[in-house]
Amino acid sequence: MDKVDRKLLNLVQWEFPVAVRPYAVMAEKMGLTEEEVLARLTRLKEIGIIRRLGGIFNSRKLGYVGTLCAAKVPPGRVDEVARIVNSYVAVTHNYIREHEYNMWFTVLALSWEELDRIVAEIKEQAGIEHLLNLPAQRMFKVNVHFEVTEVQDAE
Amino acid sequence: MxxxxxxxxxxxxxxxxxxxxxxxxxxxxxxxxxxxxxxxxxxxxxxxGKLKRLGAALKHQRVGYLANAMIVWRVPEDRIDQVGEQLASFEEVTHCYHRATAPGWPFNVYCMVHKHTREECYEAARRLSEAVGIKDYFLLFSTRELKRTSMSYFHPKEKEKGDVQLG
Missing domain, CATH: 1.10.10 (Arc Repressor Mutant, subunit A)
Structure with missing residues (x-):
């Protein structure tokens, strides 16, 4: 990765142009050809430096609602339970935290009913005994920088 | 729609x-x-506002932020909005939500801070606590990341269990 790559990565992260030919706009800013920008970005994506390129959406405005679930999982079952929880597309984040409720994961769905159904199914499938379901009532802040780098879209 | x-x-x-x-x-x-x-x-x-913007997400971006704490607050009902907004106004707070309580779980406001050390997280929590005048809170540190992805919106399988990879 050279200096040009680094500059391009900044541009593609924070100033991606909304244009019919976005890469030509970037090329002009960088003093490169469109062809070179495309070649560099393709390579950066292939080698995994760029994890994802595309849209960052507002899940709420797309109609999604979200919850945070906290489960008490015996230490010896963490990997097994995580495999089942993580297998759901609707689960976007899952962390082990130091607490008796040790597994914390987020779930998104297109309605509250759907969300409750998925949470109930996960609880049953994963054999979780104690689970807190803590649906979001209001979002005060989601930092866009962390959003993108993470993934974005913790509910 | x-x-x-x-x-x-x-x-x-x-x-x-x-x-x-x-x-x-x-x-x-x-x-x-x-x-x-x-x-x-x-x-x-x-x-x-459905689409916030276009852009790329890179690998390894959080390098340097080794301690990430979720701070969980118990806020009187009539102060939730004000406290949530005030917490959100701090630059070091990256996420802030009002969430429903659950039986035996009276906490209702959640925020995240990302710092280099745990001590810095505790310090931040003390500052926030003083600012909003809420003393009933605690920090939850993450020790392991099990999944971190962006939502696949309108995924055909989003209502279902995905493929469980065994082994």
Missing amino acids: LSEIDKQIIREIQSRFPITERPFAVIGERVGLSEEEVFSRVQQYLKE
């Missing part, structure tokens, strides 16, 4: 935005619309 074609476009933009001269033309070919039509819909999503 979003039509089926909008959902298709959103899926395309989210998961496989093309790195090619005319990405909206390629998406248009995939979903059966013209480049102009796709581009004008994308501009509309931006205008409506």
Whole structure:
């Protein structure tokens, strides 16, 4: 990765142009050809430096609602339970935290009913005994920088 | 409301935005619309705030932020909005939510801080606590990341269990 790559990565992260030919706009800013920008970005994506390129959406405005679930999982079952929880597309984040409720994961769905159904199914499938379901009532802040780098879209 | 074609476009933009001269033309070919039509819909999503922006996410971006704490607060009902807004106004708070309580779990406001050390997280929590005048809180540190991904919106399997990889 050279200096040009680094500059391009900044541009593609924070100033991606909304244009019919976005890469030509970037090329002009960088003093490169469109062809070179495309070649560099393709390579950066292939080698995994760029994890994802595309849209960052507002899940709420797309109609999604979200919850945070906290489960008490015996230490010896963490990997097994995580495999089942993580297998759901609707689960976007899952962390082990130091607490008796040790597994914390987020779930998104297109309605509250759907969300409750998925949470109930996960609880049953994963054999979780104690689970807190803590649906979001209001979002005060989601930092866009962390959003993108993470993934974005913790509910 | 979003039509089926909008959902298709959103899926395309989210998961496989093309790195090619005319990405909206390629998406248009995939979903059966013209480049102009796709581009004008994308501009509309931006205008409506459905799409925040276009951009890339890189690997290893959180290097340096080794301690990440979720701070959980118990706030009197009539102060939730004010406290939430005030917490959110701090730059070091990256996420802040009001969440429903659960039986035996009276906490209702959640925020995240990312710092280099745990001590810095505790210090931040003390500062926040003083600012909002809420003493009933605690910190939850993450010790392991099990999943961190962006949502695959309108994924055909989003209502179902995905493929469980055994072993």
